[in-house]
Amino acid sequence: MSLPKNLRFLDSHEWIETDKEAPAVGISDHAQSELSDVVYVELPEVGRILEAGEAAAVVESVKAASDIYAPIGGEVIEVNEDLTAEPGTINTDAFGDGWLFKLKPSDPSELDKLLTAADYEKSLG
Amino acid sequence: MSTLSLHESPLQDAHLTAGARLIGFAGWNMPVQYTGILPEHRAVRTSCGMFDISHMGQLFVSKNGAEAWLNTELTNDVAALAPGMAHYTLLLNAQGGVIDDLLLYRLTDERFLLLVNASKVTEDEAALKASLNASLDLLNASDSYAGLAIQGPDTARIAEALWPDGPTLPQRNEVITLPMPHGEAFVCRTGYTGEDGFEIFLPNEDAQDLWNQLIALNVTPCGLGARDTLRLEMGYPLNGSDLSATRSPLEAGLGFFVSMGKPSFTGKEPLIAQKAHGVKERLTGLIMTAKGPPLRASYEVYDGETSVGHLTSGCLSPSLGHGIAMAYLPTALAKPGRELEVVIRDRRFPVTTTKKSFYRHPSS
Numbered sequence: 001m002s003l004p005k006n007l008r009f010l011d012s013h014e015w016i017e018t019d020k021e022a023p024a025v026g027i028s029d030h031a032q033s034e035l036s037d038v039v040y041v042e043l044p045e046v047g048r049i050l051e052a053g054e055a056a057a058v059v060e061s062v063k064a065a066s067d068i069y070a071p072i073g074g075e076v077i078e079v080n081e082d083l084t085a086e087p088g089t090i091n092t093d094a095f096g097d098g099w100l101f102k103l104k105p106s107d108p109s110e111l112d113k114l115l116t117a118a119d120y121e122k123s124l125g
Numbered sequence: 126m127s128t129l130s131l132h133e134s135p136l137q138d139a140h141l142t143a144g145a146r147l148i149g150f151a152g153w154n155m156p157v158q159y160t161g162i163l164p165e166h167r168a169v170r171t172s173c174g175m176f177d178i179s180h181m182g183q184l185f186v187s188k189n190g191a192e193a194w195l196n197t198e199l200t201n202d203v204a205a206l207a208p209g210m211a212h213y214t215l216l217l218n219a220q221g222g223v224i225d226d227l228l229l230y231r232l233t234d235e236r237f238l239l240l241v242n243a244s245k246v247t248e249d250e251a252a253l254k255a256s257l258n259a260s261l262d263l264l265n266a267s268d269s270y271a272g273l274a275i276q277g278p279d280t281a282r283i284a285e286a287l288w289p290d291g292p293t294l295p296q297r298n299e300v301i302t303l304p305m306p307h308g309e310a311f312v313c314r315t316g317y318t319g320e321d322g323f324e325i326f327l328p329n330e331d332a333q334d335l336w337n338q339l340i341a342l343n344v345t346p347c348g349l350g351a352r353d354t355l356r357l358e359m360g361y362p363l364n365g366s367d368l369s370a371t372r373s374p375l376e377a378g379l380g381f382f383v384s385m386g387k388p389s390f391t392g393k394e395p396l397i398a399q400k401a402h403g404v405k406e407r408l409t410g411l412i413m414t415a416k417g418p419p420l421r422a423s424y425e426v427y428d429g430e431t432s433v434g435h436l437t438s439g440c441l442s443p444s445l446g447h448g449i450a451m452a453y454l455p456t457a458l459a460k461p462g463r464e465l466e467v468v469i470r471d472r473r474f475p476v477t478t479t480k481k482s483f484y485r486h487p488s489s
Contacts, residue, residue, distance in 0.1 A: 036161045039441050040418050042470070058470070060419050062162040062440060063350050084416075 003028070003121055004095050008071065008114035011123055015095065016071040016103075018111050022078070024099040025071060027059060030124055032094040035061040038087045043079040044101055050074060052110055057100050059090065072110035074103035134179040135271045135329040139336045143346045151244035153180040156348040166354050166443040168345035169318050170486075173277035175336075175344045176352050182246030182267040183326060184239040184253065191235050194258045198391055199229060200374060202384035206231045211300050211313050213382050215374050216241075216249055217392025221399065222370040223377065225249050226362065228315060230300045238300075238311060240326070242364050256391075269308075271332035275344060276322030276355075284323070286342050294323060305331040317352065319359035319484065354440050357449060360410060360481025366422055367408060367437045367451055375399050376453065377408045378481065407459035408437070410481040413448030413467065417474040420450040420467060427466045427473065428458060436467065442483060449483045450476070 007015040013031035017023035032038065042058040050056050050070035057068040079101045083089055090098035105111070115123065131154040134140070140147065145156035156177060158165060168174040186195060196203040201214035211230045218224050225245040230238040241249045250265050257263050275283060284294040295301045295314045303310040303325075310327035327335065340346070353363070362368050362377055374383050375396060383396065413420055420439030425432055439450030450467070458465065461480055466473040 036158065037163045042418065058418070062354060062419070062443070063157070065418070065421065 003117040005117050007117055008111055009120035010071050012069055014069055014071050022102045022104055024102050026099040029094040032091050037062050038090045041083040041087045044076045046076050048076045071114055072105055074105040076101050077104050078102040134177050135332045136177050136336055150349055151180055155180055158348040158350045159346045162350035163443050165347040165351035169277045169320055169355055170444055173279040173283050173344045174347035175339050176274040176347050178272035178274050180243035181272050182241040183270045185264040185266055187236040187262045189235055191237055191261055194261055200383040208234050209300055211298050218370055221373040221392040221395030223368040224252055226364050226368055244365055270326045271329045272326045274316055274324045276316045276318040276320045280321045283342055307331050318355040354443055357438050357440055358442050358444055358484035373399055376404045376406055406453040407456050408451055409454045409459040410479040411450045411476040412479050413474055413476045418469050420448040425468045426452050444484050
């Protein structure tokens with residue numbers, strides 16, 4: 001599948017929107033497929049200030065717990081509460097309803113340092 | 126660990142064809158899952174699944190006197206095991222700790238097969254050889270045998286379809302020998318899931334054909350991931366996690382498989398003392414019924430402000446929908462119904478002690 005062009009990526013498989021004032025963050029379809037069967041999601045507190053690269057959330061599959069890192073710095077202004085009841089949404093819609101949290105960027109230019117969809121796709125080989 | 130150094134199952138190509146994700150396990154490159162742990166777990170609980178267990182080790186012991194010698198090496202009573210039957214037993218060190226837990230097949234009066242954990246084949250063989258009676262044969266045939274575990278409520282139907290002209294599926298814990306194109310296979314009505322099922326160990330060269338026949342019968346390929354959640358729901362221990370060289374079978378709650386009435390066996394003396402004084406800690410079941418993260422091995426357990434142990438195994442039970450785990454806890458805390466806490470990422474979550482058989486089949 002081709003990746004949404006409005007997203008930028010970390011090589012640790014997080015994505016972030018580039019065309020929103022409060023961009024959403026999630027994990028890539030490749031990452032959900034590698035994890036499979038997401039059964040628990042731990043989300044950051046609204047209002048928490050994150051630095052780029054900081055562990056912000058935890059996604060747990062049956063087999064393992066994975067830290068999710070903030071792609072850029074900013075304040076958490078909303079979290080996807082629906083995932084608490086339906087963590088499997090990350091498996092079925094990683095780039096859509098499976099988003100984790102939204103940030104108010106502290107420095108939007110940090111987005112430019114992230115992988116483009118094309119570069120991320122290449123990194124998957 | 127580099128994948129280059131890992132043993133390959135004779136079914137490796139079949140796994141890749143079936144979409145397996147392979148991981149290093151006990152020195153083998155084995156499937157952890159195909160479609161996913163949850164659907165594979167469900168297949169075993171509701172229909173039928175199959176696991177590649179080719180990584181398990183096979184040690185043959187034979188000749189006159191094999192029974193008497195094995196009875197001094199293993200905890201269960203070999204004299205009580207009839208030819209054509211199998212039982213669960215343990216190999217201990219001199220301190221009474223567990224080297225390995227295994228199945229002992231009595232193929233004939235004087236021919237035995239030990240099915241041992243992949244990670245312990247070398248250690249088991251060395252421990253046995255150290256005291257081997259010169260008149261007996263001990264053969265490590267692990268490299269020659271593949272293995273499949275067929276598990277689930279549809280097992281009997283699958284076996285009939287697989288072998289319409291016989292053999293008949295053996296009774297529970299019964300072993301039969303089955304001629305195959307490249308040698309003998311051993312079929313035993315045993316398993317590690319709590320479901321009906323059988324395990325078959327067969328020549329490497331015959332494994333692919335059997336796999337293909339089972340695929341054609343719609344048996345679901347299942348990986349190590351589901352094998353772990355299924356065994357944990359039954360409270361079955363995993364050596365290396367729940368059993369170790371520093372824990373005795375009495376601490377692990379496996380006293381049923383230790384025949385203290387036998388004159389002697391390796392590790393008996395320390396167990397006599399443990400019996401007399403009572404064990405200090407016991408492997409205990411824990412459940413977390415409130416919403417929370419999956420329980421996992423190594424998480425610390427607290428009784429109030431006191432650290433009382435660490436989880437040896439844990440998961441979110443796919444059948445029950447809540448957390449289940451095991452931990453060695455002080456005997457005073459090891460009875461069902463104690464309220465404790467488990468620390469997960471610096472937060473505490475309530476757990477309750479329980480019996481280790483977490484899951485009960487709806488029909489039983």
